[in-house]
Amino acid sequence: xxxxxxxxxxxxxxxxxxxxxxxxMKVGLARMLCxxxxxxxxxxxxxxxxxxxxxxxxxxxxxVPSDIRRDGGVARMSDPKxxxxxxxxxxxxxxxxxxxxxxxxAQILEAIGIDFIDESEVLTPADPHLHVDKHxxxxxxxxxxxxxxxxxxxxxxxxxMIRTKGEAGTGNIIEAVRHLxxxxxxxxxxxxxxxxxxxxxxxxxxxxxxxxxxxRTLGRLPVPNFAAGGVATPADAALCRQLGAExxxxxxGIFKAESPTKxxxxxxxxxxxxxxxxxxxxxxxGLGKAMPGLEIGRxxxxxxxxxxxx
Amino acid sequence: xxxxxxxxxxxxxxxxxxxxxxAIGAESCxxxxxxxxxxxxxxxxxxxxxxxxxxxxxxxxxxxxxxxxARTSPVWGICAGAILSAREVHNPEQDxxxxxxxxxxxxxxxxxLDSFTTQLTINGLTQPMESQFIRAPLLSPxxxxxxxxxxxxxxxxxxxxxxxxxxxxxxxxxxxxLGSSSALHERFLAL
Numbered sequence: 001x002x003x004x005x006x007x008x009x010x011x012x013x014x015x016x017x018x019x020x021x022x023x024x025m026k027v028g029l030a031r032m033l034c035x036x037x038x039x040x041x042x043x044x045x046x047x048x049x050x051x052x053x054x055x056x057x058x059x060x061x062x063x064v065p066s067d068i069r070r071d072g073g074v075a076r077m078s079d080p081k082x083x084x085x086x087x088x089x090x091x092x093x094x095x096x097x098x099x100x101x102x103x104x105x106a107q108i109l110e111a112i113g114i115d116f117i118d119e120s121e122v123l124t125p126a127d128p129h130l131h132v133d134k135h136x137x138x139x140x141x142x143x144x145x146x147x148x149x150x151x152x153x154x155x156x157x158x159x160x161m162i163r164t165k166g167e168a169g170t171g172n173i174i175e176a177v178r179h180l181x182x183x184x185x186x187x188x189x190x191x192x193x194x195x196x197x198x199x200x201x202x203x204x205x206x207x208x209x210x211x212x213x214x215x216r217t218l219g220r221l222p223v224p225n226f227a228a229g230g231v232a233t234p235a236d237a238a239l240c241r242q243l244g245a246e247x248x249x250x251x252x253g254i255f256k257a258e259s260p261t262k263x264x265x266x267x268x269x270x271x272x273x274x275x276x277x278x279x280x281x282x283x284x285x286g287l288g289k290a291m292p293g294l295e296i297g298r299x300x301x302x303x304x305x306x307x308x309x310x
Numbered sequence: 311x312x313x314x315x316x317x318x319x320x321x322x323x324x325x326x327x328x329x330x331x332x333a334i335g336a337e338s339c340x341x342x343x344x345x346x347x348x349x350x351x352x353x354x355x356x357x358x359x360x361x362x363x364x365x366x367x368x369x370x371x372x373x374x375x376x377x378x379x380a381r382t383s384p385v386w387g388i389c390a391g392a393i394l395s396a397r398e399v400h401n402p403e404q405d406x407x408x409x410x411x412x413x414x415x416x417x418x419x420x421x422x423l424d425s426f427t428t429q430l431t432i433n434g435l436t437q438p439m440e441s442q443f444i445r446a447p448l449l450s451p452x453x454x455x456x457x458x459x460x461x462x463x464x465x466x467x468x469x470x471x472x473x474x475x476x477x478x479x480x481x482x483x484x485x486x487x488l489g490s491s492s493a494l495h496e497r498f499l500a501l
Binding site: 024027028031034035036054057093115268272 | 359
């Protein structure tokens with residue numbers, strides 16, 4: 001799959017190194033991104049603002065989810081040129097999105113040397129049955145999930161990070177909360193299951209029993225679990241952290257708001273001090289208008305992005 | 311005197327340290343303000359994004375308190391933490407605590423595609439340590455500032471120092487908290 005060959009090991013190297021696509025390595029980078037904010041940016045200028053606000057990574061894409069939702073049509077991987085320009089402009093990791101199941105887009109992003117690939121329901125799915133088999137890639141993947149079964153299918157396929165799908169581009173946090181709670185409920189439920197019921201549950205989730213047992217033992221997902229989809233305020237970020245999200249993606253929320261820099265910084269602070277109400281109060285004051293929001297019930301069911309993915 | 315290990319708690323790979331410390335019976339707490347430093351005996355600056363952490367350190371006016379803490383207490387900077395500890399930071403240049411006489415060259419080993427795991431031989435440890443290099447910086451010792459001991463290379467890959475100590479201060483470009491051995495954490499607790 002990958003032709004990347006910058007592998008430091010050779011015969012003159014006395015130390016054996018295992019490089020690239022070991023699953024643990026990919027989860028390792030995901031762990032470095034914990035306790036932080038990943039911001040959607042559409043150009044170099046926004047990427048610099050995001051870095052200055054204290055983002056731990058940026059997601060480079062041509063249109064933020066709320067614009068994709070408004071424009072309709074097919075949403076695809078961004079132009080590699082703009083991704084490369086953003087990569088050159090910032091020192092923090094850069095992520096980019098591929099369509100669900102689009103292995104060629106994923107290969108292109110890996111060839112760029114992107115730090116993380118988001119196989120995202122925000123773009124129009126490319127495969128009606130399968131997600132990308134993520135194991136052969138050296139680049140780590142993040143995937144969205146609405147419940148435990150979906151999260152574990154993605155991890156079994158090789159995702160090194162899980163995020164809630166939420167409902168991207170709505171500025172409405174309810175779906176992200178639903179998904180965080182669903183994953184938690186699914187994990188808690190495992191404790192009460194007999195061996196036979198565990199086997200049935202693994203079959204229901206379409207994953208190996210071993211992975212399900214691992215989750216039961218750990219009491220959490222074996223990879224970091226982030227929140228995404230609908231985060232629009234510092235309080236939204238703190239809510240997600242309190243519900244167990246280890247970091248927060250903010251898509252349309254920052255650059256569709258009245259004062260992106262102020263809001264971006266405030267969301268970074270709130271993500272760090274999520275359990276400190278006084279600090280949350282301090283950072284929430286006077287931020288200007290948040291992005292316009294959408295009620296989920298007013299969205300046609302076929303337009304719900306969270307339903308994409310299998 | 312407290313024996314609690316502080317972990318700089320603004321951002322990054324915090325939880326694996328908490329788990330590892332708890333497994334060897336050590337108390338730990340997050341450090342997010344100058345006052346928190348009075349509750350700890352030693353500090354880990356974890357991996358993560360050094361630019362993000364630096365922003366928090368400045369905003370919460372912790373540059374000087376951290377420098378003072380490091381004059382008397384052990385500090386272990388890991389990856390991004392090593393960058394923050396370094397006197398000189400390159401690629402790009404960036405402010406830092408400057409508590410150790412080392413230079414850090416950011417992202418020297420490349421992007422995520424060039425991250426790797428290896429078994430590392432470390433001075434004072436009988437067993438090699440499983441070590442992960444994740445977008446790691448290159449560390450190199452500099453001449454000691456007056457009044458400080460000389461920096462010592464405790465482990466290297468061919469031609470490249472990866473673990474440097476200077477008195478009670480440590481800088482490692484690799485991660486051990488993601489592996490299964492707590493040997494280096496135990497040694498840090500003994501400083």
